[in-house]
Amino acid sequence: MSERERVAFLAGVPLFEGIAEDDLADLAHVLRRRTVRAGEIIWREGSHAASMALIVDGRVAVTRHVVGARAMSVAEFGPGQTVGEIPLFDGGPHTxxxxxxxxxxxxxxxxxDFAALVARRHPSAFALKRRIASLATARLRTQLERLAAPIADAPDEQPAAEALPLAAELEPCGPPNSGYVRRMATFRAFDSLALWGFLTAGRYARCRRGRTLVAEGAQPNACYLTINGAVEKVLVRGRRRIRVGLAGPGQAFAYESLIDGRPAPVTAISRERALLLVLPREPFERLFLGDTPESHVFLDVIDRDVVGSWRHALRPLAPLVHASAPRDKFVSVT
Structure with missing residues (x-):
C-alpha cells in the first residue's frame, strides 16, 4: 500500500473524520502493516495495549471472558473499522x-504515536477527541443495554419517573472556592486560565439528597459536573436498581444525550447533598465543538469520564441481576 493509498484509506476511517489531510499523511508514516492468518490472536483480554488496529481487509472477531462460560462474542469488525483505540486513550489494558x-x-x-496525536492543541487533535467521545458513548450505551437485559422483562417493571423541572430540583448558588477546585485530581494538570474559562461556562447549583436529576429515557437539556458530593448513575427497573456509575467530585454525567442526541441511558440521582456545575446545551456545544483552551479541558474531562464509565459497565458482563433477585434490591456494579 503506497503512502497515497494509506492517506486515502485513513480519510475513510470514521475515527479520523475531520482530521486534515496533512495530518493524515503524517499519521500514515508511523503506521505498521501486519497480516494475520484466520484464527490468529491479535491481542488478549487484559493484556497491555501497545497499539490499536485499523482493518484494511478481512474481519476481526472480538470476544470477552464471561464468568461461568469460556467466551462471549461481542462484535465483529471489518474494513475501515478500528479495534483497540480506547485503551490507548486511557492507558488501561485491552478489554x-x-x-x-x-x-x-x-x-x-x-x-x-497515538498519545502524541491527541495531546496537541490542534484542530485535528480536538476532532479526534470528539470522535473518541462519540465512539465510547455508543459502546457505553450498548453495554448498558446488556446490563439491563436480564431484568428487562421483570413483571414489576415500570417506567422510571421523569425528573422534576430543573428549578424544582436545584438551588442556585455561587461558584466554589478556586483553590478547592484546583486540588481536584481531575484538574491538576490543566492551565489555570483555561480551567477557569471552562468552570465559568455554566452556572452553579446545589441539589438535595435523593433527587432525580436525569431520568432514563428522558431528553436532558444540560449536562452536569459534580463539584462536591456524589451522584449515582443507575438503571431503574420497577423497584430494583443497578448502580452503573458514581459521579463524584470532578466527574461529569448526563452528557451522552448532548453528544449523540439520543435519550438518557441512565437515571442520575443525588446520593447526598451536592454542588453541581450545570452546563446547558448551548455552552456544552460551544465547549465540545470548539478548539479553544477551555475546550481542551472540557474534552479531556468528558473523554476520561465516558471511557471510565464504559470500563465500569464492562466489569459484570456475566449474571448481574437474576430474575429471582429480591425486590428493592440495590445492585452495584462499580
Whole structure:
C-alpha cells in the first residue's frame, strides 16, 4: 500500500473524520502493516495495549471472558473499522480478545504515536477527541443495554419517573472556592486560565439528597459536573436498581444525550447533598465543538469520564441481576 493509498484509506476511517489531510499523511508514516492468518490472536483480554488496529481487509472477531462460560462474542469488525483505540486513550489494558476471523490485513498505530496525536492543541487533535467521545458513548450505551437485559422483562417493571423541572430540583448558588477546585485530581494538570474559562461556562447549583436529576429515557437539556458530593448513575427497573456509575467530585454525567442526541441511558440521582456545575446545551456545544483552551479541558474531562464509565459497565458482563433477585434490591456494579 503506497503512502497515497494509506492517506486515502485513513480519510475513510470514521475515527479520523475531520482530521486534515496533512495530518493524515503524517499519521500514515508511523503506521505498521501486519497480516494475520484466520484464527490468529491479535491481542488478549487484559493484556497491555501497545497499539490499536485499523482493518484494511478481512474481519476481526472480538470476544470477552464471561464468568461461568469460556467466551462471549461481542462484535465483529471489518474494513475501515478500528479495534483497540480506547485503551490507548486511557492507558488501561485491552478489554477484550481480538482474533482474525479471516486472513486480515491491519495497520497498527502504537501507543506513543497515538498519545502524541491527541495531546496537541490542534484542530485535528480536538476532532479526534470528539470522535473518541462519540465512539465510547455508543459502546457505553450498548453495554448498558446488556446490563439491563436480564431484568428487562421483570413483571414489576415500570417506567422510571421523569425528573422534576430543573428549578424544582436545584438551588442556585455561587461558584466554589478556586483553590478547592484546583486540588481536584481531575484538574491538576490543566492551565489555570483555561480551567477557569471552562468552570465559568455554566452556572452553579446545589441539589438535595435523593433527587432525580436525569431520568432514563428522558431528553436532558444540560449536562452536569459534580463539584462536591456524589451522584449515582443507575438503571431503574420497577423497584430494583443497578448502580452503573458514581459521579463524584470532578466527574461529569448526563452528557451522552448532548453528544449523540439520543435519550438518557441512565437515571442520575443525588446520593447526598451536592454542588453541581450545570452546563446547558448551548455552552456544552460551544465547549465540545470548539478548539479553544477551555475546550481542551472540557474534552479531556468528558473523554476520561465516558471511557471510565464504559470500563465500569464492562466489569459484570456475566449474571448481574437474576430474575429471582429480591425486590428493592440495590445492585452495584462499580
Amino acid at each position: 477484550a480478545t481480538a482474533q482474525a476471523a479471516d486472513t486480515t490485513t491491519l495497520l497498527l498505530l502504537g501507543r506513543p
